[in-house]
Structures are given as C-alpha cells and as structure tokens.
Amino acid sequence: MKRYCINFDCSEHQSRHLGSAVSGRVSKKGTFYRLCDRRYIQRFKCLVCKIQFSKATFDPDYRQHRRDINQRLFVFLGSGITQRRAAILFQTDRMTISRKLRILGVRSKVDHFEWLEETYQGKPIKRVQFDDLETSEHTKCKPISVPLAVRKDGREILDFQVKRMPAKGTLAKIARQKYGKRKDERPEGWDQLFKNLKPFLHPKAVIESDENPHYPKYVKRHLPNANHIRHKGARGASVGQGELKRQKFDPLFSLNHTCAMLRANISRLFRKTWNTTKKLENLEAHLWIYVRYHNTVLIKSDL
Numbered sequence: 001m002k003r004y005c006i007n008f009d010c011s012e013h014q015s016r017h018l019g020s021a022v023s024g025r026v027s028k029k030g031t032f033y034r035l036c037d038r039r040y041i042q043r044f045k046c047l048v049c050k051i052q053f054s055k056a057t058f059d060p061d062y063r064q065h066r067r068d069i070n071q072r073l074f075v076f077l078g079s080g081i082t083q084r085r086a087a088i089l090f091q092t093d094r095m096t097i098s099r100k101l102r103i104l105g106v107r108s109k110v111d112h113f114e115w116l117e118e119t120y121q122g123k124p125i126k127r128v129q130f131d132d133l134e135t136s137e138h139t140k141c142k143p144i145s146v147p148l149a150v151r152k153d154g155r156e157i158l159d160f161q162v163k164r165m166p167a168k169g170t171l172a173k174i175a176r177q178k179y180g181k182r183k184d185e186r187p188e189g190w191d192q193l194f195k196n197l198k199p200f201l202h203p204k205a206v207i208e209s210d211e212n213p214h215y216p217k218y219v220k221r222h223l224p225n226a227n228h229i230r231h232k233g234a235r236g237a238s239v240g241q242g243e244l245k246r247q248k249f250d251p252l253f254s255l256n257h258t259c260a261m262l263r264a265n266i267s268r269l270f271r272k273t274w275n276t277t278k279k280l281e282n283l284e285a286h287l288w289i290y291v292r293y294h295n296t297v298l299i300k301s302d303l
C-alpha cells in the first residue's frame with residue numbers, strides 16, 4: 001500500500017488526489033516498539049516537508065492503549081458486563097474502560113448507519129414498531145426517555161434517541177423541588193427518530209405503537225402516507241417487567257421483546273438503584289454498542 005504524507009499542507013499530500021503523478025516521496029525511517037501489543041511498527045518520513053509518521057497513524061486505534069481488548073470489550077458491554085467488572089476482567093483501569101466505551105459508541109453508531117444504508121437502501125422497510133423505553137440518570141427524579149424503533153419482522157433496532165423528560169406522578173413535585181424544572185425533550189426525540197428513519201421506510205409503511213397520545217402527530221408529520229396502527233395495551237412497570245406482558249397475544253411483541261433484551265443485556269438498565277446512568281452521553285454510547293451487537297450478532301444467532 002502506498003503511503004502518503006499526513007500533512008494536509010504538504011504538496012506530497014495534495015498530490016495523492018492527482019493520482020500517481022508524484023510518488024516515492026515518502027521513505028521508510030526505522031521502526032518503534034509498541035508496548036501494548038508488543039509489535040515493531042514501521043515509521044515513515046516525508047521527503048518534501050520532513051514530517052515523520054508511522055503505520056500506526058493510519059490505524060483507527062491510533063493512540064489507544066490496550067487496543068488488544070477493544071473487540072472483546074465491545075462484546076462484554078453488549079452482554080451485561082458493567083464497566084467496573086470489565087476493568088477487573090481486563091486488569092485495566094476504570095478510566096481506560098470508560099474512554100473506550102465512548103470510542104466504541106461512536107464507532108458503533110457510524111457502523112450502524114452504514115449498515116442501515118447497505119441493508120435497506122432500495123429495499124424499504126414495510127413494518128415498524130416503536131415506543132419509548134424509560135430509564136433515569138442517577139435518580140428516578142430525572143427520568144430519561146429512549147424512543148426506539150424496531151423492524152417488526154426481523155427485530156433489528158433501526159434507531160433510538162436519548163432524551164430528558166420531567167418526572168411523572170407522585171415524584172413530579174419532589175423532583176421539581178429538588179432539581180428544579182426539567183425540560184421535556186421528548187418531542188425533539190420523536191422528530192429526530194422519524195427523520196432518521198424516513199429514508200429507509202416505505203412511504204406507505206405500517207407503523208405500530210401503543211396509544212400514547214403524542215405519537216400520531218409525529219407519524220403524520222414525517223410519514224403522511226403511512227398507516228399508523230395504535231394498539232391498546234396495559235402500560236408496564238417502570239423497570240420494564242411489563243414489557244413482556246401476561247397477555248396471550250402481544251401485538252407489539254417485536255418491540256417489547258427488544259426492550260426486554262435491552263434491559264437484560266445493558267448493565268446500566270438492570271436495576272433501579274445500582275449502577276445507574278450518570279452521564280447521558282455514556283448511556284447513548286452504551287446503547288449504540290448494544291444496538292450494533294444486537295443487530296449483527298444476537299438476532300442473527302436466533303435464525
């Protein structure tokens with residue numbers, strides 16, 4: 001593989017867009033020993049601007065320590081292992097795991113949208129189920145809503161959003177006194193969810209949900225020709241035990257089953273009071289990791 005200069009201002013770097021008009025201006029310049037995976041890495045030097053770089057500069061794991069655990073950590077985080085436990089299992093620092101959670105989250109999100117395009121471009125999805133999964137950040141007084149859309153026939157998770165919402169019911173007053181007024185960000189979430197889904201949905205797709213009074217407005221706004229079916233259903237407990245309901249036939253089975261899988265495989269969704277989400281960004285990263293693992297590994301093994 002031909003190496004090019006990494007310096008954007010260098011004529012050697014610019015010339016790579018012009019084909020091979022200029023070549024051979026990057027030479028090898030020794031190696032260095034990388035401790036974390038015990039390998040010698042080739043170094044290079046640009047003969048035009050004299051800048052030095054190495055094979056590692058082009059690596060997606062550039063500047064990461066413990067790159068050896070990335071793939072296994074991805075699997076662990078999608079399999080109910082907490083960050084703390086992962087740090088113990090990999091004999092590494094909790095901070096390393098926490099940084100990697102973010103990196104793997106970003107990577108999973110990018111991969112997810114590429115996968116969506118590859119899989120559904122030209123093959124629009126005809127049946128989708130959606131609902132909001134509820135969790136909280138640190139305390140039940142600060143609930144979080146996760147609007148989530150699932151393809152009905154294959155149970156692939158298509159998109160989700162992470163949005164703040166005010167506490168409901170008996171907690172509402174206490175929450176306001178303790179933490180002040182909390183903005184309801186759910187409308188933005190529903191808008192964004194349908195915006196992201198629209199390119200992959202059939203214009204006349206069947207969209208199924210529960211009877212949440214907010215939903216029809218957002219379906220109409222983004223998918224005016226879709227057929228929105230609203231199912232009557234008893235709302236489950238806040239921790240999600242109600243997601244797999246005791247009724248004989250659950251019309252929203254694909255969605256409810258997926259929500260139950262999220263609660264069984266994402267450690268921070270296990271319990272109300274232990275290892276809860278502290279930062280919204282980390283919940284989002286963790287969800288992306290799970291979504292990627294769910295779509296590419298878990299549901300595939302069911303078939």
Ligand SMILES: [Zn+2]
Nearest residue numbers: 005010046049
């Ligand atoms: Zn250069």
